[in-house]
Amino acid sequence: MRHDLLLMPKTLPSTARSLPIALIRAREGVMSPIREMLSETGITEQQWRVLRVLAEYGRMDTKTLADRSSLLFPSLTRIAANMREKGYVTQTRDHKDRRRQFIEITQHGQKIIDDCAPQAARIVAGFKDTLGEDNYETLLDLLAMLDLGSQD
Amino acid sequence: MRHDLLLMPKTLPSTARSLPIALIRAREGVMSPIREMLSETGITEQQWRVLRVLAEYGRMDTKTLADRSSLLFPSLTRIAANMREKGYVTQTRDHKDRRRQFIEITQHGQKIIDDCAPQAARIVAGFKDTLGEDNYETLLDLLAMLDLGSQD
DNA sequence: GTTATTTCCTTAACATGTTAATTGTTGCGA
């Protein structure tokens, strides 16, 4: 049953119990070991996300890539240009609609994924171990409920 | 009972079920309405966080402020300078230890909090309503488990 | 007391987040 928002108190929660701050801290806790792993390769966590998506789904247009890797278009423009210069991805224009473009991972980029995958998997397993399998799945489900974009 | 990490699979989860990406999307979903609210005042979400912490705990040194508002020192240096120019906070040196400094919210800054508090509270209430009170508390607890800094 | 170390804070450099304005294409309707 839906609560009546008009009856909700108009005081803010303590910052120690704030959802936005809790999300930031959790993200920092999760990304810290991943960033540490990536620092040896010279790529950022966002570039890692792009590689992950491209490796999983293959060649795709920029809009889809931005959506799947949770990046805004301006960020992706810079990141893609950077990664293209480093040889991790290739960019090709759509001949049918020259506004659009496709991005694909290269062998060089795939090697980064392959080299880091075992350690990344161990990091993920560590968090599953910390929370427990059930809590881990519960957390993913609850987080998905906060992602309004996924409800369309 | 603790799982044996050496037995964990060495394959990465689908990006659709990735914890870092889920955290990013949840954060975006939560912050979107808050950012929309703040856009009218001209302050950013980080500046809002600083004001929230200062309003709740009062005058404090920079290190504590950075910790409570989950900001890195270099970011806080810029943000504090920016907010001081706009008259939202004041910075004073510690006479006993001239390396340290204290930051305090001004009346002008407090007014921002007061003006936005009701709407911010409604936004928070909306998310509690979306998840349900129990799930909301569960989520905060699970997120806290991922914040390694809080376990010291 | 002088030097080395530590601590607090700032600055620098580069990458990204965010919003708005701009450019280049496509497709559509007068």
Next chain:
DNA sequence: TCGCAACAATTAACATGTTAAGGAAATAAC
């Protein structure tokens, strides 16, 4: 076909995230 709305992508401008280096003040070691 001309003009215009819609779309994809970029660029611009400013703020923040992140790491490393620098500077100033306090503290410890000698």
